[in-house]
Amino acid sequence: MNKVFQSMRIAFRALRVNKLRSALTMLGIIIGVGAVIAMVSVGSGATDRIHQQIASIGSNVIIIQPGSQNTGGVKSGNGNAQTLTEEDARAIQDECPSVMYSSPLQQNQQQVVYQSNNWGTRIYGVAPEYMTIRDIRIEEGQPFTAEDVKSTNKVALLGKTVVDNLFAGEDPIGKIIRIRKVPFTVIGTLVPKGQNSNGQDQDDMIIMPISTAKKKVMGGGRQNNWQQVGQIMVQARDGRNQNAMDEIESLLRQRHRLQATDDNDFQVRSLEEMAAAQEQATQIMGLLLASIASVSLIVGGIGIMNIMLVSVTERTKEIGLRQAVGAKTRDILSQFLVEAVTLALLGGCLGIAMGVLASLGISYFAGWNTLVSLPSILAAFFFSALVGVFFGYYPARKAAFLDPIEALRYE
Amino acid sequence: MDSALIRIEHLHKTYHMGDNHVHALRGISLEIARGSLVAIMGASGSGKSTLMNIIGCLDKPSSGKYYLDGVDIGGLERDELADIRNRKVGFVFQQFNLLARTSALENVELPLLYSDGDKSKFKERALAALTAVGLADRYDHHPSQLSGGQQQRVAIARSLINDPQLILADEPTGALDSRTSVEIMGIFQKLNRDKGISIVLVTHEPDIAHYTNRIIQFKDGHIVVDEPVANPRNAERELAEMPEVVEEEEPVA
Ligand SMILES: Nc1ncnc2c1ncn2[C@@H]1O[C@H](COP(=O)(O)OP(=O)(O)OP(=O)(O)O)[C@@H](O)[C@H]1O
Ligand SMILES: [Mg+2]
Numbered sequence: 001m002n003k004v005f006q007s008m009r010i011a012f013r014a015l016r017v018n019k020l021r022s023a024l025t026m027l028g029i030i031i032g033v034g035a036v037i038a039m040v041s042v043g044s045g046a047t048d049r050i051h052q053q054i055a056s057i058g059s060n061v062i063i064i065q066p067g068s069q070n071t072g073g074v075k076s077g078n079g080n081a082q083t084l085t086e087e088d089a090r091a092i093q094d095e096c097p098s099v100m101y102s103s104p105l106q107q108n109q110q111q112v113v114y115q116s117n118n119w120g121t122r123i124y125g126v127a128p129e130y131m132t133i134r135d136i137r138i139e140e141g142q143p144f145t146a147e148d149v150k151s152t153n154k155v156a157l158l159g160k161t162v163v164d165n166l167f168a169g170e171d172p173i174g175k176i177i178r179i180r181k182v183p184f185t186v187i188g189t190l191v192p193k194g195q196n197s198n199g200q201d202q203d204d205m206i207i208m209p210i211s212t213a214k215k216k217v218m219g220g221g222r223q224n225n226w227q228q229v230g231q232i233m234v235q236a237r238d239g240r241n242q243n244a245m246d247e248i249e250s251l252l253r254q255r256h257r258l259q260a261t262d263d264n265d266f267q268v269r270s271l272e273e274m275a276a277a278q279e280q281a282t283q284i285m286g287l288l289l290a291s292i293a294s295v296s297l298i299v300g301g302i303g304i305m306n307i308m309l310v311s312v313t314e315r316t317k318e319i320g321l322r323q324a325v326g327a328k329t330r331d332i333l334s335q336f337l338v339e340a341v342t343l344a345l346l347g348g349c350l351g352i353a354m355g356v357l358a359s360l361g362i363s364y365f366a367g368w369n370t371l372v373s374l375p376s377i378l379a380a381f382f383f384s385a386l387v388g389v390f391f392g393y394y395p396a397r398k399a400a401f402l403d404p405i406e407a408l409r410y411e
Numbered sequence: 412m413d414s415a416l417i418r419i420e421h422l423h424k425t426y427h428m429g430d431n432h433v434h435a436l437r438g439i440s441l442e443i444a445r446g447s448l449v450a451i452m453g454a455s456g457s458g459k460s461t462l463m464n465i466i467g468c469l470d471k472p473s474s475g476k477y478y479l480d481g482v483d484i485g486g487l488e489r490d491e492l493a494d495i496r497n498r499k500v501g502f503v504f505q506q507f508n509l510l511a512r513t514s515a516l517e518n519v520e521l522p523l524l525y526s527d528g529d530k531s532k533f534k535e536r537a538l539a540a541l542t543a544v545g546l547a548d549r550y551d552h553h554p555s556q557l558s559g560g561q562q563q564r565v566a567i568a569r570s571l572i573n574d575p576q577l578i579l580a581d582e583p584t585g586a587l588d589s590r591t592s593v594e595i596m597g598i599f600q601k602l603n604r605d606k607g608i609s610i611v612l613v614t615h616e617p618d619i620a621h622y623t624n625r626i627i628q629f630k631d632g633h634i635v636v637d638e639p640v641a642n643p644r645n646a647e648r649e650l651a652e653m654p655e656v657v658e659e660e661e662p663v664a
Contacts, residue, residue, distance in 0.1 A: 006524060017512060321508045324469060325569070326497020326525040328490040404469045408508070 004338065011339035014311070015346075022343060025307040028300025029347030029387065030354055033380045035293035037355025037372065042362060043286020045370035047279050054275050056193060056202060058135045060100075060241055061271045064092075064232040064248060084266060086210065088255060089127065089232045095251055098244035100237050103130035104210050104229035108218045112206065113178040114166040121162050122205050123179065125213020126233075133235040136207070141173045141188030149209040154216060156184040159203035160192040182216045184208065241270050297383070300347065301391035308340050308395035319399050320407025333400035340392020341385055348384025352377055415478075416576060416609050417443040417466060422475035424461050424632075435461040437632035438475070443611065445576070448603045448643075450620035451613045453629030459613045460581055462629075466611065467500050467579045468492045480576060497525050501570025503580035503612075507562040509554040509569075515541065516550040519568045526573055540568040544598055560591035567598055571608075578602070580612040584619055590653065596622040597646030622646055 015022040066083035086104045093102035106125040111118055124130070131143055144155050156177065163172050172186045193202040208217075210229065236244035245268050252266055312319070319332060327335075359370040424436040435458045443449055451459050464470040465477060468484055469492075477484045480499060487495070496502075501522075509518045519537040528536075541547045544564040554562050563583060570578050580599070584592035600622060602608050612623070620626050621644050628636035 002530060013512070317508070318510060321510070322521070322525070323493065324467070324496060324502050325522040326493050326573075328493045328525065330490075331525055405464050408469075408504070 003334070007335050007338035008342060010335060011342040014315075014339055015343060021307060025303050026300075026343060026347035026350065028303040029297065029344055029384055030300075030351040032293065032295075032297030032300040033348050033351025033384055034354030034358055035296055036290050036383075037352055037376060037380055038358035038362065038370075039289035039293045040286060040376045041355070041359035041370040041372045042368060043282060043289065044373055044376070045359075045363070045368060046282040046286070048371045049369045050275050050279050050282070054271060057271055058133055058235065059272070060236045060238060060244075061133060062234040062236055062241065062245060062248065063269050063271065064088075064234065064252070065267045065269075066228075066231070066265065067267060084229050084232055084252075086127075086229055088252060089229065091251060091255060092232065092234060092248055093129070096244060096247035098237050098240040098247055099234050101129040101133050101235045103127040103133055103233050104231075105130065105233050106210055106213055106218060106230045108213070110179050110206075110217060112162065112166065114175065117166045117168075119162060119165040121159070123213055123217055124205055124207045125210040125218070126207060127210055129235075130207070130233060133233050136193075137191040138188045139191045141186070143188060144209050149211050152211040152215055153209060154182060154184045154212055155187045155208060157188045157190055157207040158186055159190045159205040159207075161201055161204040162206055163189055179206075179217050184212075236270075241272060245270055297387060301344070301387040304340055304343055304388065305391035305395060307343075308336060308392055309398070311339070312336065312395050312399040315399075316402065316407045316410040319402050320404050320410065323402070323404040324408060329400045331400075332402075333396045336396035336399045337389065337392050340396065341388035344384045344388025344392070345381070348381055348387075351384065352380050355380070414444065415442040416445045416447070416480060417441065417611075418476075418478040419466075420476040422462075422465065422477060423473045424458070424465065424470070425473045435632055436465075436472075439632075439634055441627070441634065441637075443609065445609055446603070446607045447609045447611075447625060448599065448623045449609075449611045449625045449627060450623040451611065451627045451629060452615065452617070452620055453635075457629040458632040459629050463579050463581050463611070463613060466577075467502060468495050493525070497522055498573055499576050501567075501573070501575040501578040501608075503563070503566050503570050503578060503583045505582040505585040507554070507559070507566045507586075509562055509565055511554055514551045514553060515546065515557065515565045515568075518554070518565055519572055521569060522572050536572060537568070540571045541565070543571060543602070544568045558591075559587050560594060563587060563591075563595055564598065567595070567602075571602070574606075576609060578608055578610045580610065582613050582615070584614065584616070589618075590650075592616075592619060593622075593646050593650055593653075597650060600646050618644075 064084060084104070089102050089104040092099055103126050108123050108125075109120060110123050111120050127149060128143060128146055131137070138157070141157075143157065144153065147153075148155055156179075158166075158172055158177075166172070166177065167175070172189060175186050176183045177186060178184070190203065190205075190207070195201055234244065234248065248268050249264065252268075253264065256265055258265065322332060322335075356372050359372050362368055363370040419439055419441040422436055422439040422441075423434070426433040426435055439462065451462065453459050461470070465472055465484075466479070468479065468487075471485060479495065482495070484492070484495070510521070516534065516537050519540050520533050523533050523536065538547060538550060541550055544567050546561060546564050546568065549557060549561060554565070557565065563586075567578075567583075578599075583599075584595055587595065596619060599610050599612070603610050610623075612619075614620050621640055623640060624643055625639050626636070627634055
């Protein structure tokens with residue numbers, strides 16, 4: 001250990017002698033490590049964003065949407081085919097054993113008025129189960145109940161943004177707001193969720209019973225079929241996502257009276273699977289970027305090897321002297337190896353700093369989510385040491401096996 | 412087991428350069444007792460440095476035997492030779508061979524890095540060695556801040572640091588003026604006398620050779636003369652009689 005320390009000191013001194021040369025040599029490693037760190041941070045930032053998205057939607061969520069699985073032009077003309085209904089949603093919850101909750105969902109953008117204030121927001125018409133599926137909680141007041149849905153009660157739950165814009169500090173519970181001139185009683189407010197990773201405000205929403213939403217707020221085009229819904233959201237039991245999807249598909253095929261040869265007139269998608277696929281894609285992308293960046297690390301390593309070879313030649317006489325006074329093969333070997341590793345590690349540390357700065361810059365200027373992880377920093381540190389050992393070994397070996405007499409006589 | 416520090420028997424050294432064979436040493440037999448002070452002389456190319464390299468375990472003979480302190484050097488590996496150089500031999504070179512940008516003290520410490528001594532004693536030992544050559548007050552000077560004679564004294568201190576049995580000096584005064592040469596010879600005589608260190612040096616100057624006790628003459632890879640010096644000169648006494656030169660060099664302690 002003492003010897004390593006000793007060698008480190010000698011190495012630092014040798015590197016200080018040629019400051020500019022050492023700095024230029026390190027530049028290769030700095031750029032290489034910096035690029036790898038930045039690229040990995042972009043990759044894990046993207047992965048992290050996907051995780052956040054899953055978390056903000058809720059776990060084990062399955063979305064069922066009307067329409068054919070192949071959404072290519074021709075087949076989408078399912079105008080008269082039966083689409084999803086509130087009954088479908090209820091049947092899924094009742095008949096699929098792997099499903100925990102199911103809720104229909106109809107959404108629409110509307111203008112909301114309270115006294116002289118008005119605000120445009122998104123209206124979610126849902127069943128009470130929706131709150132559990134999406135993990136939306138009540139901050140004040142009460143959620144609505146199945147009874148409210150049945151009776152088409154005009155009650156509403158307000159997200160924080162809506163509260164802030166309609167009620168300036170006033171307590172909204174029990175107040176009457178108007179949507180398309182229809183009065184609604186505010187029975188509760190929602191715990192804020194903040195922005196999602198896309199920068200979308202998740203608190204800019206109003207939740208109400210689906211029956212009320214469709215009859216009082218979104219009436220119009222769909223008069224003929226009060227039962228139709230935009231989509232159904234389902235929460236599967238833990239670990240039974242796939243079972244739930246299979247059960248839902250066969251149930252809906254049966255309910256929609258599809259023949260064996262017919263295509264589905266709905267799509268069942270698991271958010272987790274979508275996210276996993278997306279995550280894999282970003283990981284592959286990140287890996288690709290990182291491996292391109294690591295090429296410059298290798299170029300940096302070759303730079304180190306080059307400069308170490310020059311250094312060995314320049315210091316032939318010194319090596320000869322050290323050998324004459326008793327330096328063994330491994331003494332010289334470790335001296336030059338430590339010097340190469342010091343060079344690489346110093347470059348690596350500066351490269352890590354560069355990479356962190358670069359990833360901050362990327363997220364600041366390009367607006368991408370980046371994430372510098374401790375493992376990637378440790379890996380970069382370790383890897384640059386490895387580059388030093390790998391590319392320093394040959395020059396160090398060359399130095400260690402010089403013939404002492406020839407080395408001493410070298411001018 | 413062996414009374415002689417150096418015992419050489421029928422030593423040959425041939426250098427091969429392509430088809431060219433240079434027969435640098437052609438059958439040398441030699442014994443040097445412990446505590447000797449020996450000068451090797453001879454024309455350029457006669458094989459002096461070649462012999463010194465072999466004695467110093469930097470090189471191995473092509474044939475013949477060499478025993479240093481009873482050990483057969485011919486049978487040793489690279490790192491074993493390095494170890495012997497470290498413990499038993501000190502080198503002094505014509506061009507001093509000090510590490511630039513390194514203080515006198517650290518230059519003297521250099522051989523200690525490759526021995527397994529007590530690290531806390533390094534500085535103390537290096538200072539003692541510098542004191543022995545009368546340069547203790549210049550311990551933090553770099554070679555570029557020292558005169559040739561002072562640099563050579565640092566080199567001698569370095570050769571002393573591991574208490575060697577043998578110091579080898581190939582033309583140690585070759586780059587120095589005559590007064591400084593005498594000073595260096597004074598140091599060698601003192602080390603030989605007070606510490607009993609055996610010293611073998613190569614020189615082209617008969618004057619310098621006469622500060623030793625024995626002169627070996629080389630010619631074409633053979634020893635042609637090997638005789639004791641009848642009245643060795645005493646460097647210390649001569650220096651005391653010399654007119655003091657106006658120079659900041661300290662007299663030898
Ligand atoms: N590494 C080598 N390769 C080939 N020939 C060599 C080598 N070293 C020495 N020689 C040859 O061996 C012979 C003896 O050389 P050596 O250096 O021992 O002479 P020297 O007596 O020290 O001369 P000088 O007084 O000039 O230093 C010379 O002919 C020299 O050219
Ligand atoms: Mg010579």
